[in-house]
Amino acid sequence: SQKIEQNSEALNIQEGKTATLTCNYTNYSPAYLQWYRQDPGRGPVFLLLIRENEKEKRKERLKVTFDTTLKQSLFHITASQPADSATYLCALEGGGFKTIFGAGTRLFVKA
C-alpha cells in the first residue's frame, strides 16, 4: 500500500531563514501531490498542488518540488516568519478521489 514519510522531528529555524520540509513516498506513483498547513485545534488548509509532470511550483514565499524518480517532494518557505509556525502535511492522490496524508512535520520559526 502507499506509504508517505515525513520527518517526525520538529524543525526549528530562525526567522528570515528558509525552511525546507521533506516528503518521501513509496509503493506508488501519484499523479499529483499536495501540501497542507495545520494549526493546533484546526483542520488542514490547502497550500499547493503539484502534478507529476511539474518539477516545481511557487506561490508567494512557498516553493514545492516534485521528483518522481526519487519519489520525493520538498517544501520550502523562504524568508520564514514566526506566523509560519505550524504542522505541514504532505498528501498524495491515492486513486480515485482518495487522498493519503503523511503525519506532518512541525515547524517552529523563532523570532
Place this chain on the structure above:
Amino acid sequence: GAGVSQSPSNKVTEKGKDVELRCDPISGHTALYWYRQRLGQGLEFLIYFQGNSAPDKSGLPSDRFSAERTGESVSTLTIQRTQQEDSAVYLCASSLGTGITDTQYFGPGTRLTVL
C-alpha cells in the same frame, strides 16, 4: 457560514456508547470526505461521498462505523459501541466535486474521547 462546520467540537463518551458526529459542508460542494486523525498522526481516510453516487466506504475501519449523507447537504458519521481506540479527532472536508484535484476545505474537527 462560509466554511465547513462540524458539531460537536468535543465529545466525551463512555466505552460501548454510540456517538453521532455531524458535518455541514460548504454550500454547492458535491463532494464530502470524513477523516480520522489520531494524536501525532496523519489523516486517515474513512469515507467519501460524491453527489448521488454510491459512497466510497473503503476506509471505514470496522462495521461499527457508518456514515450517511442526504443529497448534497449534511453528513453524519456514526460510531456504534465505541472503543477507546476510537478516540481521535474526526475531520470532515468538502470540495466542489468537479475533479480529483479539487481543493478540499476542512472543518475544525470533532475531538472524540472514549473513556
